[in-house]
Amino acid sequence: MADRPTPTGPAAPELSIVESRVYRGGNIWSYNPAIHLVVDLGVLEAYPTDTLEGFTDRLVELLPNLENHTCSRGVKGGFIERMREGTWLGHVAEHVSLQLQQEAGHDLRRGKTRAVKGQTGLYNVIYDYNDEAVGLAAGSLAVRLVNHLVQTEEGFDFAEELDVFLRRAQRTAFGPSTGAILEEAISRDIPYIRLNSASFVQLGQGVHAQRIRATMTSKTGALAVDIAGDKDMTTRLLGSAGLPVPKQEMVRTADGAVAAAKRIGYPVVVKPLDGNHGRGVCLDLTSEAEVRASFDIAEGESKRGYVIVESLVTGRDYRCLIVGGKMQAIAERVPAHVIGDGSHTVAELVEITNADPRRGVGHEKVLTRIKVDDAAIGLVRNQGLELDDVPPKDQMVKLALTGNMSTGGISVDRTFDAHPDNVEIAEEAARMIGLDVAGIDFICPDIASPVRETGGAICEVNAAPGFRMHTHPTVGEPQFIAKPVVDLLFPPGTPSRVPIVAVTGTNGKTTTSRMIAHIFKGIGHKVGMTSTDGIVIDERLVYKADASGPRSARMVLQNPRVDFAVMEVARGGILREGLGYDRNDVAVVTNVAPDHLGMKGIDTLAQLADVKAVVVEAVPRNGFAVLNADDELVRKMRRKCSGGIVWFSLQPPGSKVREFIEDSCRRGGRAVVLDHTERGDMIVIKHGRRSMQLAWTHLLPSTFGGTAKFNVANAMAAAGAAFAAGAGLHEIRQGLRTFTTSYYLSPGRMNLVNVHNVDVFVDYCHNAPGMRVLGEFVESYATQKAGQSDLGKVSRIGMVSTAGDRRDDDMRELGALAARHFDVVVVREDERKRGRPTGETADLIAEGAKAEIGKEGVRCRQVEIVLNEVDAVRHCMARANPGDVVVLCVDQHAEVLGELEQMTKHAQAGAHNKEGIGDPDLDPVEMQSEAQQAGDDAAAAEASEVEPATT
Incomplete structure (x- = not known):
């Protein structure tokens, strides 16, 4: 870019944030939690950094630590080189956002900037964060700073804005004690979830979870805290044990x-x-x-x-930290003070001391700034000085009587100097109070000598003691005291994570998730599951909503009963907030088919596959991805998996896919395949060269005698996931044999209800790929049913719909596919229109269905629109005769099943009011012409019940 001519500069900077997202787990941009900003450069698109005179120098002057950014060069100063050669300002905003967070003490280095495809001037800016509020604030301030450096913003003072930003970061940041515990937990691969904006944190997941608030833990007794907070009771108890107290x-x-x-x-x-x-x-x-x-x-x-x-007990002030009944650290606390130098006043010495970069406001840094208040002024006067006086050289001027770090005191590590008798006294004091983590305050001449001989006493016992004086002593070696605290909560060898199985795909993910949960429930696990229907804990629906996003996943991992998690992961949740957790032990991808295209920048199947692949990327080295080998896009995801692969396929032996799987198994791989025999199809699990027969497909209730091939595939995916997660062959077999598509186990997914001898299937099918496999099932089921019927003919009536945020062509395709498999297509609409006017979605589906009528292989002769879901259900049932098959593609499955139940309960002669409704088995054109030409009233009345074929 160095040869680009330098413009005079833009008339006005227009860099702005168009959209912002917070990813709380793995996402399409990063393995880590990240902030995603979509920024619009406006006129600045034409002005890279090398065309803006003095821009780079001014930025480095304000944020000199940008020199440490390596960028793509891999060496310090790499980013500055990029700016001098010329880079776009979205890239600059990314690095400034990271540096601002580093100024707040967050060690973050990863980010990327990519142009938004097809839109000039728009860029995706992605960067890591520790605290999402701080990360978003950093992005906002970075944009303002870039605009200010292009053209000065009146009233913008970066130093003042930076101070406001740092204070905000300090308010929301973890304190030193909580931070030390979390660092130790992270080093042991123990996950954590922040439960509020302060220091309330969950370590671990589900049944293994422990909670901390600063240094108070799940094992801290409430009674012990009350006793420690009552200094009179504390002294009485310690005195009764013979411990030295004042x-x-x-x-x-x-x-x-x-x-x-x-x-x-x-x-x-x-x-x-x-x-x-x-x-x-x-x-x-x-x-x-x-x-x-x-x-x-x-x-x-x-x-x-x-x-x-x-x-009053005279002597030095010591804090003994006791964790789990054992002394872990001792610090001598020296009250806030200054040392005279013979030339500066007391007030000036305080300013010099507070200028120490280690000092900050509150617990912002390892030391706290000294505050000069009335008490401090009075104490200085008691020492014969005023704030404007110059104390003699080397004279210590106290500014506080107590040695608390929060009042500006300093600490000296004395852990290895303590006399064993004093250590024993401190440990006994913690045991008497009953605290797992206790701060014992000693006042004595010297902690190295026994207090019972030299004099001294325990003046206080503290619950939730601060760690700062031990982890960051002003003098001496730091003590790594977070280790014994984490040992207390998670003894070596104790698990902190629950197994997580994540299931995604265009279709089948809900049923697959339920199958996996059912298998592990049968083993004895307390399974937490997220799905589009809600959050289920141990087979009880605890939260009813579309819960396939990251927030629902966190709710499951916070539940103390859960010891196994099954997460249905939808495309929308990944794009909106990421996964919501750091990794899953098993990832299942059922398929990738056209659905939700044209939304949130996902326009092609390849892009949709990249979104689905996020769960595969979240598999650790010791985990597995269960992938559909029949889907080329899913098959390619193996390259993104760090762990092992378990393939599943419906293809017969001898096919290219089966040859691929057999080759993988010869190298020690795993797979779930289908072997075709004279007795039926057998699901087989392969591990290396070993083959294990699992179950006949026609004996699995969810497959309806093997006719529901999509549920055969779902069962195979579930078997692969369960096998990868450690379930035994018998346990998997028993789980699949007992899993039915009843409303109890699988609400809204292939629920079969018989109403007046009409087989009614209730399903959630809402897209063209789903309708294709559902239609194949209807063909097989109806053919089988016709062979068992005396009439030899079964009519098929289908109620269809889709969400309003699909593309027009997708809606027409859904209608066209429905027309190929149903004699009558009844189109309804969801209650939530998702931005479309009432009737538009139904019209597009009906348009696609009507366009197919009369074509070869198309069954449909009538297309009707009934917008309300319950009314559409009633209409479909009124059209059906005994022995027919009705398929209801529903939105509110509970309401639909309730309506069907009422129809069953109130069955009576003449309940089917067919006024205005025709029988799809009859030819309406012939009926109408013959009856009306004869002028026979009775025949005309009969013919009037049949509507035109194109209604």
Whole structure:
């Protein structure tokens, strides 16, 4: 791009965010959670970075760490080289978004920018994130900054905007303690789910899940927390065990505090009964006036209004961290202070100290900035100084009495200096209170000497102690104390994940998911399943909605009963939010067929296959992908799988697909195939050179005697998934033999109901590929039924529809395929029109069906439109005669099954009111002409019941 002439510059920057998405798991762009922005460069499409004078230098001046970005060059400075040579501003926004998050302490490096096909100036900008709110805010600020550097935005101050961004990131970020535990969990491959915007986190999945809130865990007893929060009760319990504690009394009034101080003996300490972080603690009080003044301070921080007066124990302040009853770390806490240098005032020394890059606001960084408040000013005065005074060189000026890190104190690691007697005392104190993770505060001359000899005491026991002073000591070696906490929750060898089987495909994924869940339910697992009908936990529907997206997957993984998960994964969920989890042990892809094309940038079958392949990419090295070898697009997905492959195929021996499978099995592969014999079709599982007969297809209830080939394929896919997940041959066989398409086990999927001797199938078929296989089943079933009937003829009536967001041609194709297999096609509409006016979807389907009437091989003679679903059901049933087959492609299956049940219950003579309805077995043209020409009233009345063929 270096030879491109330099334009004068755009009139006004127009870089804008058109659309933003948050992927919460694997997605079509990345294996990791990612932010996806669609940005419009507008006029800036004509201005790459090398044409914008000074742009690169100004950007690097504001964000110098961009020099560390390697970009595609693979070396530091690679991105800056790209900008100087010329790159588009969408690419710049990607790197700025990553760098802004790095400024907030998030170590993120992956991103990509790709042009939106067929749309000039639009780009997909994808980059990693840790916190989605921070990631989105980074993208928004990055776009503003790029526009500002192209042309100055009035009132835009990047330093101020960056500070606001960092403060926002700090508010939503995990604290140091939670962060340390999560880092340890991640290093052990333990997944986590954030349960709120604070520090409430679930580690592990399903039945193995443990929860933490900061350093409080699922194993922390509520009673122990209450005791630790009651300083009076804590001291009593520790004293009863013979542990060194100060004398103390609990009071409610200032007079009571003074009286208690006299009984205990000055100097004393006044502190709230249930405070924390050292707030409200007043030390070294030597007079009645000081006690009265301190009482108000302590009472203001007490939740219940009680105040503790206790004897002052002198010495250094130590925090002992006890995890699982064992001492893990000890830190000496030094109160906030400055050291005089002989030239700067106290106030200046505080500013210099706070300028330390390790100090931040609250728990933003490893140290907290020193706050100069009234208490600090008073303490400085007690040392004979004012803030404007210059203290002598090397003089320590205290700014706080307590050594809490949250008030600006520092820590010195003393883990390996503690005397064994002191360690034993601290461990016993934690056991007495009953805390699994406890912070024991010691005051003593030196932790290296036994406190029972040198003097000292336990002044406090803390539930949920902070880890920052141990993981990031100001002086000394850091202690990796998150390890024993995670050991406590997940002892070595303990599982943290539940097996996850993900099922996707254009058709058959819901039935396949239910088959897999049924197999493992029979083994004894508590199965959590997501599907288009809702979330099912242990065969109970707990959430009714289309639950095939990532949020539903997370709901299953949060349920504490689930020990096996089956996830139906739909195209829309993947495009919208990704998978919602990091990996699945088994991925099943049933097929890829034209459906949902033309939506969200997916215009071709190859692109749709790439979306479906996300579940295959999420298979780990020790996992499996169960792939349909009969589908070329699915077969190609094997290249995207890190684990093993289990093939399934309906093709007979000798076919090219079977030769491909046999070759794979000779190399140790796995497959589920169909062997054709004189007795019927046998499902066979192959593993290497070993073949294992599983079941006859005609003995599986879901296949209707082997005629429902699509359910044969679904059963084979389910068998492959169960085999890959560790189920035994007998368990798989038993699961498939007991799985039926009853409404109880498979609502809305091939449910067979007999109403007045009419076989009614209720199914969800809603696209042309589904109608093709459903029509083949209807042909086989009706032919078989006709052979068993005295009449020898079975009429077929079909109710069809599809969602309004399909393409017009897809709707016409659906109608055309229905016309080939049904004598009468009744077209209805879904309640949700998805952007189309009422009647438009039905008209397009009917148009496709009518265009087929009269063609060779087409059965249909009548096409009717009844928009309301229940009314359409009634219309279909009114048209049917005993022995006929009715197929209802439904949207609200519960309402339809309820209507059919009512028809069955209230059967009576004459219940079928056929006024205005004809019999599709008769020729309506002949009936009409003969009756009306004769002028016979009775015949005319009979003929009037038959409608024209093209109605």
